[in-house]
Amino acid sequence: MKHGRYPFIIGFLIVPVAIYGTFVVAAYLQAFQLSFTNWRGFSPDVNYIGFDNFTKLFHDNVFWKAIQHHILLLIFLPLLTIILALFFAFLLNVGGGSKGGRTRGVWGSKVYRVVFFFPQLLALALVAVIFARVYSPDESGLINGLLHQFGGDPILFLADKNLALWSILAVLVWQAVGFYVVLFSAGMGSIPTEIYEAAALDGATRGTLFFKVTLPLLWNTLQVAWVYLGIAAFDAFALVNVMSVDRGGPDGATTVLGLEIFRNMQDYAQFGYASAMGVVLFFLTITFAALTLRVTRRDAVEL
Amino acid sequence: MTEIFQPEVDRRTLLRRAAAVGLLATPAVGMLSACVGGGSDDDKASDKPKGTVSATNPLGIKEDEPLEIIIFNGGLGTKYATDVDIPSYNKLFPNSKVTFNQTEEIATVVQPRFTAGSPPDMINNSGSKLMDQGALVQAGQVQDLTDLYAAPSVDIAGKTVKDTLIPGTVEQGTFNGKPYVLNYAFTVFGLWYSGKLFKDNGWTVPTTWADFTALLGKMKAKGITPYGYAGANAPYYQYTVILASAAKIGGADILKNIDNLEDGAWKNDAVKQAAAAWAEVGAKFSNKAFLGLKHTEVQLQQNQYKVGLYPSGSWLENEQAKDTPEGFDYQLMPLPSVTTADKLPVTALYAAAGEQYFVASKGKNPRGGMEFLRHMLSKAGAVGFTQLTKTLTVVAGATDGMEISPGLTSGNKALSAAGADTFSFRFDTWYKKLDDELRAATNELMYQGGTADKFCDRMQKAADAIKKDSSIEKFKR
Numbered sequence: 055m056k057h058g059r060y061p062f063i064i065g066f067l068i069v070p071v072a073i074y075g076t077f078v079v080a081a082y083l084q085a086f087q088l089s090f091t092n093w094r095g096f097s098p099d100v101n102y103i104g105f106d107n108f109t110k111l112f113h114d115n116v117f118w119k120a121i122q123h124h125i126l127l128l129i130f131l132p133l134l135t136i137i138l139a140l141f142f143a144f145l146l147n148v149g150g151g152s153k154g155g156r157t158r159g160v161w162g163s164k165v166y167r168v169v170f171f172f173p174q175l176l177a178l179a180l181v182a183v184i185f186a187r188v189y190s191p192d193e194s195g196l197i198n199g200l201l202h203q204f205g206g207d208p209i210l211f212l213a214d215k216n217l218a219l220w221s222i223l224a225v226l227v228w229q230a231v232g233f234y235v236v237l238f239s240a241g242m243g244s245i246p247t248e249i250y251e252a253a254a255l256d257g258a259t260r261g262t263l264f265f266k267v268t269l270p271l272l273w274n275t276l277q278v279a280w281v282y283l284g285i286a287a288f289d290a291f292a293l294v295n296v297m298s299v300d301r302g303g304p305d306g307a308t309t310v311l312g313l314e315i316f317r318n319m320q321d322y323a324q325f326g327y328a329s330a331m332g333v334v335l336f337f338l339t340i341t342f343a344a345l346t347l348r349v350t351r352r353d354a355v356e357l
Numbered sequence: 358m359t360e361i362f363q364p365e366v367d368r369r370t371l372l373r374r375a376a377a378v379g380l381l382a383t384p385a386v387g388m389l390s391a392c393v394g395g396g397s398d399d400d401k402a403s404d405k406p407k408g409t410v411s412a413t414n415p416l417g418i419k420e421d422e423p424l425e426i427i428i429f430n431g432g433l434g435t436k437y438a439t440d441v442d443i444p445s446y447n448k449l450f451p452n453s454k455v456t457f458n459q460t461e462e463i464a465t466v467v468q469p470r471f472t473a474g475s476p477p478d479m480i481n482n483s484g485s486k487l488m489d490q491g492a493l494v495q496a497g498q499v500q501d502l503t504d505l506y507a508a509p510s511v512d513i514a515g516k517t518v519k520d521t522l523i524p525g526t527v528e529q530g531t532f533n534g535k536p537y538v539l540n541y542a543f544t545v546f547g548l549w550y551s552g553k554l555f556k557d558n559g560w561t562v563p564t565t566w567a568d569f570t571a572l573l574g575k576m577k578a579k580g581i582t583p584y585g586y587a588g589a590n591a592p593y594y595q596y597t598v599i600l601a602s603a604a605k606i607g608g609a610d611i612l613k614n615i616d617n618l619e620d621g622a623w624k625n626d627a628v629k630q631a632a633a634a635w636a637e638v639g640a641k642f643s644n645k646a647f648l649g650l651k652h653t654e655v656q657l658q659q660n661q662y663k664v665g666l667y668p669s670g671s672w673l674e675n676e677q678a679k680d681t682p683e684g685f686d687y688q689l690m691p692l693p694s695v696t697t698a699d700k701l702p703v704t705a706l707y708a709a710a711g712e713q714y715f716v717a718s719k720g721k722n723p724r725g726g727m728e729f730l731r732h733m734l735s736k737a738g739a740v741g742f743t744q745l746t747k748t749l750t751v752v753a754g755a756t757d758g759m760e761i762s763p764g765l766t767s768g769n770k771a772l773s774a775a776g777a778d779t780f781s782f783r784f785d786t787w788y789k790k791l792d793d794e795l796r797a798a799t800n801e802l803m804y805q806g807g808t809a810d811k812f813c814d815r816m817q818k819a820a821d822a823i824k825k826d827s828s829i830e831k832f833k834r
Contacts, residue, residue, distance in 0.1 A: 094489070094492040094495065094496060095468060096488070096492055096495075096496035097471075097497065098474060189649070190649065191645075191646035191647075194654075198646075208646050212649050215805070299649055300588065300589060300592060300797060301590075303797060304800055305800065306797065317793075320464060320486065321489070321789050322790060
């Protein structure tokens with residue numbers, strides 16, 4: 055059968071590769087090409103203007119504002135999500151103490167595990183619409199409705215410059231935690247119970263167990279989570295587009311690169327400029343992924 | 358699960374994924390552009406009449422050539438096209454098959470077709486996803502409508518199409534001297550209120566600023582939010598009001614200077630006074646929470662008698678038709694005079710032709726596209742449009758004497774009271790960036806503790822930046 059292997063594999067791959075090549079790779083290449091033009095989207099001809107778009111980008115305040123927001127998301131989205139997910143995963147797997155030589159989660163952990171995963175199943179646009187209602191500034195909003203019942207002043211989650219981005223970050227975290235709980239649970243499940251047992255015999259507390267046993271053995275999984283969440287921090291387009299006041303507002307307080315690309319393309323018909331932003335985003339993401347993998351490189355613990 | 362995360366495997370997979378996920382936004386641009394350099398234009402000379410010019414066919418269209426039109430399906434619906442205009446067109450040209458399409462996202466559907474060189478013949482460029490009309494004109498994709506305006510009207514005897522229009526209509530669609538776009542719907546802009554609410558409370562329409570704020574105070578005392586607009590997606594309504602006040606204080610030239618990006622146009626005293634007056638209304642008589650609401654939410658609150666006055670255009674009544682309670686009685690009031698020495702009288706109004714329709718110059722049947730517009734501009738077409746949408750058209754006096762709805766009648770009355778004192782601006786369609794900046798500045802002024810000085814400085818800076826930017830084509834009026 056060995057001689058027929060390559061035609062067989064190629065036969066399977068040719069269609070997806072062709073589709074990928076046409077709709078992804080070719081589109082990327084064209085975005086690079088367009089970033090050097092002042093194309094406005096309505097004529098078949100394009101004019102090349104060298105690096106003008108990138109120079110303009112460098113002096114664009116909104117662009118830097120978006121970058122700042124990405125940095126903030128880049129720090130807090132992975133941090134909060136991973137801390138929460140680790141905490142929940144630990145409770146679900148180890149938090150119940152050990153019985154008969156097996157570690158267990160807290161009572162009802164099987165149910166929680168499923169419940170935590172629910173947000174992952176909802177489409178992002180749906181999540182955005184739901185949370186727009188949760189955050190609504192008048193008494194029809196979930197939170198402000200409750201506050202109103204108790205006579206409190208409404209909190210302008212999305213309409214307050216200082217709160218808006220954090221409110222959106224909270225939704226991102228809410229949506230992501232479930233997936234990482236499951237991921238970390240799987241990772242914890244693969245840690246041999248003898249190690250916990252041995253540590254417990256040596257008198258380790260739950261805290262010590264977590265920091266000295268669980269965490270090091272989960273390092274690879276954590277690293278993966280960090281990169282994934284970092285990349286998600288470079289996106290955030292859907293939530294910002296649907297939820298934020300005045301699209302990316304108030305006053306640019308929540309804008310992200312994805313939204314600016316969309317705005318320049320869709321509203322201002324500046325396709326060349328939008329492509330230049332896309333190219334910058336490409337390099338930012340790649341750099342981030344490469345850096346993270348370098349910095350977090352550690353010898354994996356062989357089990 | 359563990360085997361997926363073997364160190365060597367996951368590093369490579371990850372980098373690949375990183376490239377794929379992080380770039381989600383990039384291919385979107387590339388996708389749309391996938392046809393750049395494709396269909397080149399081979400100048401079909403389709404601009405010239407292909408058929409015989411006659412009294413019933415003044416534009417000389419080829420009688421059996423098909424026609425493709427696309428209509429934005431929004432507040433106005435599409436019924437006017439399918440039930441009024443297409444039958445009218447087909448009555449004269451039964452052999453020309455009309456392909457009708459509608460969409461809620463004009464740019465998404467039509468933009469790629471321009472790039473590919475096969476656009477529809479007549480396009481209603483409207484909605485939140487409309488195409489940049491200036492960029493279309495700049496790219497030479499829009500048909501010059503001079504011949505249409507010179508052609509005789511379909512059913513108003515002895516007049517050319519141009520003669521039947523409200524003065525200023527043709528100019529409203531002119532880009533650097535040539536009429537490219539027909540703005541068909543005629544919109545009156547002002548403050549809307551419930552006639553019933555006013556009658557029940559014995560309130561009257563104020564004409565001076567002192568009376569106006571006194572009225573707002575009375576509303577507040579009743580537990581009604583006196584005034585509000587939706588900051589989340591409709592600050593546009595509020596900035597129209599601010600600029601209209603500025604025009605009333607200092608004359609319509611204030612707006613002309615803003616449109617033409619004149620130096621210091623935004624720092625004019627009239628703009629500053631208007632901004633200060635409205636900032637006070639925002640601070641004292643509105644609700645900051647509206648900054649986070651959408652226009653439909655605020656409009657619904659007005660229908661529930663929770664909001665007193667709401668700034669909007671005359672499309673409001675139709676838009677709210679299904680939420681408006683019985684007897685609500687939409688009424689329009691012109692903006693009260695801010696000072697006692699306003700240059701324009703209190704009856705002066707922001708009124709303009711809007712809702713863009715244009716013909717693709719590089720389409721298959723541009724003459725047919727123009728002929729279709731001629732039918733929209735017939736008296737029957739205009740009456741049908743107004744009946745179906747409760748919106749006036751630019752065909753002068755087409756619906757005079759007809760009782761269609763209270764809001765429409767009220768708007769009409771205000772319009773005739775204004776006489777020649779109507780004004781409008783155009784920078785919002787010419788320079789979308791300026792429009793975006795003004796939205797943010799307006800929210801800051803009204804709901805985020807901004808001041809008139811800050812507002813004027815900020816807008817002047819934005820206007821100057823656009824003036825300096827050589828990549829943006831400039832327009833003059």
